[in-house]
Amino acid sequence: MHKPFQFVLRPIRQLLGLARHAVFGLGVSAFVAALAGISLAHAATGDFADIPALKGRVTDTTGTLSSADAARIEAKLKAFEQQKGSQMVVLMVPTVQPEAIEQYSIRVAEKWKIGRKKVDDGLILLVAKNDRKLRIEVGYGLEGAIPDAIAKRIISEAIAPRFRNNDYVGGIEAGVDRLIAVASGEALPAPEVKQSWSGKPDGPTGDFNIEWFVVAFFVALGVGGFLRAVFGRFFGAMLTGGGLGAIVWFLSSALGWAAIIGIVGFFITLFSGGGRGGGGWTSSGSDWGGSSGDSFSGGGGDFGGGGASGDW
């Protein structure tokens, strides 16, 4: 009674010790990362103009567009997106100083990720009102339909003359109309009907996906059951947990997650089949999303600095 109990307990204690080390290491690295993050964030945003949060297709922080105007342009862009699948947004800010409009614009593009992932058919019409500068930032996938020269012409022929007369709504609308007209000519993959933009852009961008928990669960159940049968309950669990951790570590280089997955796999294998908590894990499934229908977010499109800038 005493001996097998020790036999189980001691490795667990060792494992926990290991986990504690891992967690400590994780804590230290998290602290360092946080520090670096703070200084980076400071460097990135401390001196530069803020990028507004992406709430809709038309973002105006200057208060120039009336809500009716914004809604009309928004509807236009939304209709185009539903028809062609390509995302276009309008951003109007007071100033992009001290950066050049190109630098600010690419930062917006990298943050908002307008356009579908891999198709990269996003477009941003950026207006810096007080700087009297504007830019059309074109995603990779639209560079064929809207080459730089066309973007420049749209700026100088459709938008800038109206802006000069303080007709900001008219300028933006004319620009949007022409952009939609030229982008319509591009053969793009058809929009996915099911994919409303309420869906989250896929997951955290890090190396780790929540799906792995699910995978770990099934691997632990399947392979773990087999290993348990061959090596016995404890060693089977050890091998399963260790193997899982190793695989996760190998694939993601995220040591902390590897340790956690490994431990989860270990305990699942250890206790499953004994009737002790088999069902408890399924609740951690990954049903997320399904939020309300009208929110808007970027689809993960990439930009490479294409487009044109202008002033008025």
Add this chain to the structure above:
Amino acid sequence: MKRALLILAASFSLLLAGCGYNDFQARDEEVKKAWAEVLNQYKRRADLIPNLVSTVQGFADQEKDVLLGVTNARSKVGSVQATPELLNNPQAFAQFQKAQGELSGALSRLLVVAENYPQLKSDANFRDLQAQLEGTENRITVSRKRYIDEVGEYNKLVRQIPSNFTAMIFSYKEKPQFTVEDEKAIAAPPKVDFKAKPAETAPSAASKIPAAPNEYTK
């Protein structure tokens, strides 16, 4: 026996993975990708030049020096072999960068000269080319920035514990970074000259650019 082998294999692969061997491979590939994009955009710029030169020539044939400067700089750029191996050779990298910098200088002089020709400036073809050139320059800036970020990550891996041991074993070296072509020239305030002698100032400026930066101090 079987178990020992298994553990050995697992621990070996773990050791390798833990020391960042895989990270090196992944990062190296990212750097190469970013570099390919830089090359791609520089190529795009070089491809624009013949068209640009001939368009400007149509309106401003007398600006021979500036036009020649651009053409020469372009052919120099073409002569530098831009291969992925360039990344592991700092000297070749510096040479490549210098050639591209000279082309940038020659192009900006061409655009300055073009300002003097209203007909050229209003020519639709020239304006389109100018827009393309601007867009390409911006793409170059973006791709260079992304390359710089990727190389920064790679070089961190080369220098940080514990992956620096892996770097030592496999002799991975830091990759060269882009630097400002001519720091002193940027630090110096621009000279404003009101005596308009574009025909004379342009070639002298063109001959100065290739000189090493430290010659500016003399």
